[in-house]
Amino acid sequence: MVNNKAVSGGLEWRVRVADGSSSAVLVPESGIFQRIWQGIVGLVLGIIRKVRNFFVKAWDVGVDDPRKVMHCLKVGVALTVVSLFYYMRPLYEGVGGTAMWAVLTVVVIFEYTVGATLCKSLNRATGTFLAGALAVGVHWVASQSGERFEPIIIRSSVFILATSATFSRFIPVVKARFDYGAMIFILTFSLVAISGYRVDNLFDLAQERLSTIVIGGSMCLLISMLICPIWAGQDLHFLVARNMEKLATSLDGCVGEYFKDSEDALEIDEESRKNFQGYKCVLNSKASEEALANFARWEPGHGRFSFRHPWKQYLKIGASLRSCAYCIEALNGCINSEILAPEFIKEHLSGVSMQLTSHSSTVLKELAHITKTMRRTSTLDFAIEDMKNAVQDLHDALKSIPSQLITSQLQVDEEALLQEKKTTDPITQPTSIPLIEVLPTYYCSFING
Amino acid sequence: MVNNKAVSGGLEWRVRVADGSSSAVLVPESGIFQRIWQGIVGLVLGIIRKVRNFFVKAWDVGVDDPRKVMHCLKVGVALTVVSLFYYMRPLYEGVGGTAMWAVLTVVVIFEYTVGATLCKSLNRATGTFLAGALAVGVHWVASQSGERFEPIIIRSSVFILATSATFSRFIPVVKARFDYGAMIFILTFSLVAISGYRVDNLFDLAQERLSTIVIGGSMCLLISMLICPIWAGQDLHFLVARNMEKLATSLDGCVGEYFKDSEDALEIDEESRKNFQGYKCVLNSKASEEALANFARWEPGHGRFSFRHPWKQYLKIGASLRSCAYCIEALNGCINSEILAPEFIKEHLSGVSMQLTSHSSTVLKELAHITKTMRRTSTLDFAIEDMKNAVQDLHDALKSIPSQLITSQLQVDEEALLQEKKTTDPITQPTSIPLIEVLPTYYCSFING
Numbered sequence: 001m002v003n004n005k006a007v008s009g010g011l012e013w014r015v016r017v018a019d020g021s022s023s024a025v026l027v028p029e030s031g032i033f034q035r036i037w038q039g040i041v042g043l044v045l046g047i048i049r050k051v052r053n054f055f056v057k058a059w060d061v062g063v064d065d066p067r068k069v070m071h072c073l074k075v076g077v078a079l080t081v082v083s084l085f086y087y088m089r090p091l092y093e094g095v096g097g098t099a100m101w102a103v104l105t106v107v108v109i110f111e112y113t114v115g116a117t118l119c120k121s122l123n124r125a126t127g128t129f130l131a132g133a134l135a136v137g138v139h140w141v142a143s144q145s146g147e148r149f150e151p152i153i154i155r156s157s158v159f160i161l162a163t164s165a166t167f168s169r170f171i172p173v174v175k176a177r178f179d180y181g182a183m184i185f186i187l188t189f190s191l192v193a194i195s196g197y198r199v200d201n202l203f204d205l206a207q208e209r210l211s212t213i214v215i216g217g218s219m220c221l222l223i224s225m226l227i228c229p230i231w232a233g234q235d236l237h238f239l240v241a242r243n244m245e246k247l248a249t250s251l252d253g254c255v256g257e258y259f260k261d262s263e264d265a266l267e268i269d270e271e272s273r274k275n276f277q278g279y280k281c282v283l284n285s286k287a288s289e290e291a292l293a294n295f296a297r298w299e300p301g302h303g304r305f306s307f308r309h310p311w312k313q314y315l316k317i318g319a320s321l322r323s324c325a326y327c328i329e330a331l332n333g334c335i336n337s338e339i340l341a342p343e344f345i346k347e348h349l350s351g352v353s354m355q356l357t358s359h360s361s362t363v364l365k366e367l368a369h370i371t372k373t374m375r376r377t378s379t380l381d382f383a384i385e386d387m388k389n390a391v392q393d394l395h396d397a398l399k400s401i402p403s404q405l406i407t408s409q410l411q412v413d414e415e416a417l418l419q420e421k422k423t424t425d426p427i428t429q430p431t432s433i434p435l436i437e438v439l440p441t442y443y444c445s446f447i448n449g
Numbered sequence: 450m451v452n453n454k455a456v457s458g459g460l461e462w463r464v465r466v467a468d469g470s471s472s473a474v475l476v477p478e479s480g481i482f483q484r485i486w487q488g489i490v491g492l493v494l495g496i497i498r499k500v501r502n503f504f505v506k507a508w509d510v511g512v513d514d515p516r517k518v519m520h521c522l523k524v525g526v527a528l529t530v531v532s533l534f535y536y537m538r539p540l541y542e543g544v545g546g547t548a549m550w551a552v553l554t555v556v557v558i559f560e561y562t563v564g565a566t567l568c569k570s571l572n573r574a575t576g577t578f579l580a581g582a583l584a585v586g587v588h589w590v591a592s593q594s595g596e597r598f599e600p601i602i603i604r605s606s607v608f609i610l611a612t613s614a615t616f617s618r619f620i621p622v623v624k625a626r627f628d629y630g631a632m633i634f635i636l637t638f639s640l641v642a643i644s645g646y647r648v649d650n651l652f653d654l655a656q657e658r659l660s661t662i663v664i665g666g667s668m669c670l671l672i673s674m675l676i677c678p679i680w681a682g683q684d685l686h687f688l689v690a691r692n693m694e695k696l697a698t699s700l701d702g703c704v705g706e707y708f709k710d711s712e713d714a715l716e717i718d719e720e721s722r723k724n725f726q727g728y729k730c731v732l733n734s735k736a737s738e739e740a741l742a743n744f745a746r747w748e749p750g751h752g753r754f755s756f757r758h759p760w761k762q763y764l765k766i767g768a769s770l771r772s773c774a775y776c777i778e779a780l781n782g783c784i785n786s787e788i789l790a791p792e793f794i795k796e797h798l799s800g801v802s803m804q805l806t807s808h809s810s811t812v813l814k815e816l817a818h819i820t821k822t823m824r825r826t827s828t829l830d831f832a833i834e835d836m837k838n839a840v841q842d843l844h845d846a847l848k849s850i851p852s853q854l855i856t857s858q859l860q861v862d863e864e865a866l867l868q869e870k871k872t873t874d875p876i877t878q879p880t881s882i883p884l885i886e887v888l889p890t891y892y893c894s895f896i897n898g
Contacts, residue, residue: 061616072612075611166520171510326775330776333772
């Protein structure tokens with residue numbers, strides 16, 4: 001029932017169906033091996049594509065902020081230096097073979113900014129010292145109370161202290177500043193207290209651990225502060241200034257887009273659209289601002305920032321900027337809305353609104369400039385005065401809307417009477433008003449606040 | 450020149466000034482010791498107050514979420530169990546004295562949610578395994594290349610791998626999921642590669658470290674999953690539902706507050722004000738939502754959530770909810786604004802606006818209920834239909850504003866003519882309009898999106 005013959009170098013399988021009425025040619029679907037091969041090639045190509053994308057992304061990260069590359073090199077240097085404790089016999093014997101802890105410390109506490117590194121190293125040193133002292137004390141008490149009670153006392157102390165220290169990590173104050181210290185406290189206490197059961201010279205263990213941590217920590221701090229230091233405070237400072245600039249650009253773009261002639265509306269290029277979406281970064285900047293402010297308070301004085309620089313004020317400015325960004329988000333909603341204000345109101349308000357926007361964004365840009373240079377100029381006062389005048393102009397323009405409406409309504413009524421046909425209502429959707437009205441309120445509160 | 454006499458049981462110091470014209474009484478300023486004593490008492494009282502506040506806060510944290518207390522107990526139990534490796538000789542000898550790593554693993558990877566614990570333990574195990582294998586390989590190569598090149602090869606491999614692994618932590622994909630794994634990779638590689646210079650049985654070291662990590666990790670996972678598990682996925686699910694409810698309450702409160710009679714305005718109690726500020730939590734929920742979604746994807750199926758539950762969708766819902774929250778923030782700005790809409794427009798729109806708000810918040814509450822119960826009901830469709838009708842009603846009400854304006858403007862003009870005095874313009878500030886207009890746009894986009 002089945003016959004096969006060579007066809008053009010391959011095999012053709014022909015099946016005659018039982019009733020003999022027809023026969024079907026079974027074309028091998030390009031061969032099992034070929035399919036497997038194609039699958040493998042596809043897989044490999046997919047992996048290559050993914051790996052390439054990964055490296056492209058990595059390259060972008062490096063090009064975007066070369067300081068990150070510098071940080072990685074610093075980590076490498078710190079590890080290489082600390083590993084000298086292994087390679088040089090006198091150093092190795094000096095720390096009693098616990099050089100491992102120095103390596104561990106470097107890997108764990110070397111963070112991107114100086115503040116974060118300082119925060120972690122101080123937390124680690126303090127946590128280790130407190131826990132070590134406490135564990136040695138508990139161990140002494142336990143060893144005095146006989147062989148039977150010793151493990152019970154140690155184990156219950158570990159349980160109680162670990163439980164309460166873990167709980168303390170949920171309390172906001174501790175979580176913000178001493179989270180890592182609390183973890184290290186639990187770690188060291190457990191290690192020292194439990195090891196005490198097996199190790200005789202417990203005091204030496206605790207002391208060696210502390211000294212290697214101090215060596216590793218000071219190595220990190222030196223490298224982090226002396227070679228191209230990255231200060232959290234400075235980063236926060238410029239982040240806030242950059243956010244002001246982004247808001248100014250977004251504001252200009254957003255209002256400009258709204259009052260643009262409808263014919264031009266389709267011609268917005270991707271570049272400018274991307275530019276005026278900058279306020280979205282501001283919307284989500286809370287977490288990074290708080291982290292930076294938290295680290296900045298640990299940093300010593302640097303550049304134009306003293307030790308007790310009022311970092312908390314940056315958070316307040318950040319909150320004000322976010323309020324502005326919420327406002328721009330609402331304005332943006334008006335642009336994308338299907339409901340639009342009638343043309344004559346738009347025309348009536350276009351000039352004053354653009355004027356106000358331009359003055360507001362000048363104020364923001366001036367604020368950004370002042371923040372960056374940390375020098376107050378008189379230009380800001382003039383800009384604010386101009387902005388206030390623009391607000392007044394807008395109010396005047398808004399006041400004159402009712403008469404405009406009456407004129408337009410009367411026109412419509414006349415047309416309706418004359419032409420006796422359905423008229424379109426000129427003020428179906430007065431949505432455009434928020435666009436202009438919300439601005440002065442927010443900007444004034446921003447300037448006054 | 451100086452005489453003293455007893456005055457009412459104390460001493461009075463009298464100084465005669467050189468010219469003899471007058472004498473001044475030196476009253477001891479309540480005594481130096483007394484002042485020091487008062488200072489000490491003040492300090493102690495201050496410390497006691499701070500400590501009491503700290504414990505009050507801690508108590509609140511515990512009462513607010515008893516699962517946190519449970520988590521702390523679980524950590525305590527895990528540590529106690531793992532410390533058995535020290536107390537039982539066969540166990541201690543089984544892991545070759547490296548029981549320390551098990552304790553360390555438990556302290557470091559036991560996190561609040563199952564997802565976070567799983568993420569950390571898998572990261573730790575994988576990082577340790579990869580780095581251990583690589584380090585043993587590098588060490589073998591180094592040992593083959595003679596005593597002179599051995600430290601050079603090892604040190605440069607540590608430098609290169611530490612630098613590149615640190616860099617990989619900046620790449621968003623790695624940062625979100627494998628940050629901890631990358632750190633552990635650097636840690637283990639450095640430790641094993643560098644120790645190799647001093648330790649002979651390197652393979653044993655790597656293997657012991659891995660096995661203790663596996664013991665510690667599986668202990669954490671068992672306790673975390675079996676005793677009162679806290680699932681990141683479930684938390685995310687209820688967080689999103691709770692945010693919907695908060696938005697509904699805020700919306701009701703905000704619009705209700707706006708349209709309240711001005712006489713009642715002063716009588717807002719703190720409780721209701723606090724209630725309708727709930728949307729502020731939604732504004733800042735991005736970071737916690739992303740963290741929870743990130744951990745949830747590591748979790749196995751639990752409750753009504755399968756392993757591949759679409760956790761990313763929650764982030765989209767969260768983004769929509771935040772858009773609504775931005776909008777409520779803008780509405781809230783209108784309430785606090787000094788510029789208010791004229792009374793007659795407020796009255797004209799009050800009914801329809803309240804209607805729309807009530808329907809919108811019903812929809813939100815219904816959505817929250819559906820999310821919580823994971824059961825679709827037909828009530829939602831009716832609620833959405835009602836909301837759409839309310840939007841239409843509002844549009845109709847807005848359409849009729851121009852004629853209202855004309856009437857009111859004519860009245861004003863007449864009054865001005867009759868009384869010949871300065872009139873207040875009835876439509877100085879049409880700010881109330883955004884309050885009602887922005888709502889339907891956002892809610893419709895929320896429902897459709």
